[in-house]
Amino acid sequence: MAKKYERIADELRQHIRAGQLKPGERLPAETTLAKQYRTSVPTMRDALGELLAEGLIDKRHGVGNFVRKPPPRVERTNERHQWEKDRARAAQNEREQTGATEHDTGLTVSDLVFKARYRETKADEDLAAAFAVPVGTRLLERVYRTYPRDGDAAFSLVCSHLVHDVVAANPDLLDESNEPWPGGTQSQLHTIGIELDHIVERITARPPTSEEAEELGLQKGVSVIVLRKISIDTEGRVVDVSDVIMPGDRTELVFTTRLDRW
Amino acid sequence: MAKKYERIADELRQHIRAGQLKPGERLPAETTLAKQYRTSVPTMRDALGELLAEGLIDKRHGVGNFVRKPPPRVERTNERHQWEKDRARAAQNEREQTGATEHDTGLTVSDLVFKARYRETKADEDLAAAFAVPVGTRLLERVYRTYPRDGDAAFSLVCSHLVHDVVAANPDLLDESNEPWPGGTQSQLHTIGIELDHIVERITARPPTSEEAEELGLQKGVSVIVLRKISIDTEGRVVDVSDVIMPGDRTELVFTTRLDRW
DNA sequence: GAGTGGTCTAGACCACTGT
DNA sequence: CAGTGGTCTAGACCACTCC
Numbered sequence: 001m002a003k004k005y006e007r008i009a010d011e012l013r014q015h016i017r018a019g020q021l022k023p024g025e026r027l028p029a030e031t032t033l034a035k036q037y038r039t040s041v042p043t044m045r046d047a048l049g050e051l052l053a054e055g056l057i058d059k060r061h062g063v064g065n066f067v068r069k070p071p072p073r074v075e076r077t078n079e080r081h082q083w084e085k086d087r088a089r090a091a092q093n094e095r096e097q098t099g100a101t102e103h104d105t106g107l108t109v110s111d112l113v114f115k116a117r118y119r120e121t122k123a124d125e126d127l128a129a130a131f132a133v134p135v136g137t138r139l140l141e142r143v144y145r146t147y148p149r150d151g152d153a154a155f156s157l158v159c160s161h162l163v164h165d166v167v168a169a170n171p172d173l174l175d176e177s178n179e180p181w182p183g184g185t186q187s188q189l190h191t192i193g194i195e196l197d198h199i200v201e202r203i204t205a206r207p208p209t210s211e212e213a214e215e216l217g218l219q220k221g222v223s224v225i226v227l228r229k230i231s232i233d234t235e236g237r238v239v240d241v242s243d244v245i246m247p248g249d250r251t252e253l254v255f256t257t258r259l260d261r262w
Numbered sequence: 263m264a265k266k267y268e269r270i271a272d273e274l275r276q277h278i279r280a281g282q283l284k285p286g287e288r289l290p291a292e293t294t295l296a297k298q299y300r301t302s303v304p305t306m307r308d309a310l311g312e313l314l315a316e317g318l319i320d321k322r323h324g325v326g327n328f329v330r331k332p333p334p335r336v337e338r339t340n341e342r343h344q345w346e347k348d349r350a351r352a353a354q355n356e357r358e359q360t361g362a363t364e365h366d367t368g369l370t371v372s373d374l375v376f377k378a379r380y381r382e383t384k385a386d387e388d389l390a391a392a393f394a395v396p397v398g399t400r401l402l403e404r405v406y407r408t409y410p411r412d413g414d415a416a417f418s419l420v421c422s423h424l425v426h427d428v429v430a431a432n433p434d435l436l437d438e439s440n441e442p443w444p445g446g447t448q449s450q451l452h453t454i455g456i457e458l459d460h461i462v463e464r465i466t467a468r469p470p471t472s473e474e475a476e477e478l479g480l481q482k483g484v485s486v487i488v489l490r491k492i493s494i495d496t497e498g499r500v501v502d503v504s505d506v507i508m509p510g511d512r513t514e515l516v517f518t519t520r521l522d523r524w
Numbered sequence: 525g526a527g528t529g530g531t532c533t534a535g536a537c538c539a540c541t542g543t
Numbered sequence: 544c545a546g547t548g549g550t551c552t553a554g555a556c557c558a559c560t561c562c
Contacts, residue, residue, distance in 0.1 A: 043550080194520055202514055207483065253464070267531085322541085323541080323549065
């Protein structure tokens with residue numbers, strides 16, 4: 001009654017967990033495995049597909065299937081926001097030391113390659129609702145990528161939106177060649193007199209688009225975590241709406257909620 | 263170069279988004295679709311598999327494939343914790359009105375079926391580390407399920423852990439027949455003099471186990487969001503560790519972080 | 525060029541649902 | 544019982560990687 005590919009996946013899972021198959025080790029070819037388990041290649045592939053989605057193996061086209069090393073999970077905490085706010089007004093040389101990604105990953109600036117691209121767009125229905133502005137309002141769209149210097153896959157895909165006419169008060173903020181801006185977005189907003197009051201983050205999970213899977217180096221069946229960060233200033237105005245796409249198998253979000261005392 | 267099943271999935275996606283296929287409507291049989299798209303049944307199934315993982319269609323064995331109605335997303339906010347704390351000391355009749363699930367879903371008590379099961383266990387390595395107690399410490403494990411009265415799939419799978427000897431101070435807390443306890447866990451802890459100071463929530467995403475997929479009514483390819491909630495009291499002691507499993511296609515987590523003023 | 529995984533086909537047979 | 548989707552098989556052919 002149990003499905004064959006599930007039984008095979010279970011067996012392989014046991015072998016991996018028990019350490020009979022070690023991290024980094026190559027599995028036998030799929031045709032070989034199919035013979036070993038007395039099944040067909042497609043069924044064998046279904047079994048391997050389960051392990052793939054769980055992040056237990058890596059498939060490398062033309063090379064083989066490998067037991068995956070337990071992936072280092074990247075934590076992203078909500079305490080980063082206060083940390084960023086505290087630094088937003090610090091001296092430039094202090095702000096230059098590290099950014100929020102380094103804060104999360106524990107890596108240093110020299111390990112990371114950073115890219116930014118700015119573009120002008122118009123608010124669609126979704127963003128217009130988030131900003132509480134009319135559809136078609138001019139926005140500044142900022143796309144960020146951070147890669148480890150050696151690897152190839154990005155840590156996360158970030159797309160930030162600001163209301164163009166608001167940030168135009170400081171022309172430096174419209175120029176992508178000023179990135180990476182020491183101290184990040186809160187520091188940029190500080191130059192035009194904006195102070196953040198609170199941040200709302202909405203989190204969902206879904207399968208990646210093929211572009212997202214490509215950029216993040218995701219195996220088939222692995223979901224992404226989508227985080228929409230909405231920054232509200234002390235006037236109650238929405239000043240930034242950012243979408244962050246993170247690999248579901250390597251990400252852990254941490255939120256601390258402090259409670260009022262009785 | 264584009265994969266055939268992706269092209270077909272794209273076409274069907276367009277038809278659904280454009281409203282040519284309406285929510286609730288049945289698609290032609292897979293054999294029929296395969297002929298229409300001049301492909302084989304397995305390839306057609308790969309295409310439908312994409313839509314399935316995205317939550318655009320429902321597959322019903324022996325019946326057919328249906329366009330899914332946009333699923334009502336259940337929000338879970340971190341403001342629920344302060345809300346629960348405020349009610350923990352309220353009069354019993356007020357606490358009885360509604361619980362946190364109703365607070366999140368907007369449904370009333372009569373729409374929901376609630377089940378609780380208590381069990382005594384010993385701390386494994388994972389939980390021992392979370393509680394900062396020795397492995398093998400006696401714990402009280404509490405499993406909760408909340409179902410809509412009409413539907414069949416649970417909203418979420420909750421498993422809470424308390425240190426047995428701590429809560430045994432009030433024997434009522436060891437008896438599952440006292441569930442649902444008006445006012446929830448914070449109210450229960452209040453009876454033994456525990457006040458919460460803050461809550462840490464760690465969020466990850468992964469494919470469901472087959473049991474989870476069954477209980478939550480998940481289609482193939484849909485991930486679950488896993489939330490581990492750690493409650494810390496005013497003494498800095500971890501008093502509760504709860505794991506919450508939620509369907510990735512119907513859940514939105516909302517976290518608000520308030521920032522100190524400059 | 526040899527060996528690997530990726531895509532696609534064609535079809536058998538089983539399990540589930542509703543009439 | 545008829546019709547549907549679910550599982551499994553057997554094998555062709557392509558794309559990628561490395562020697």
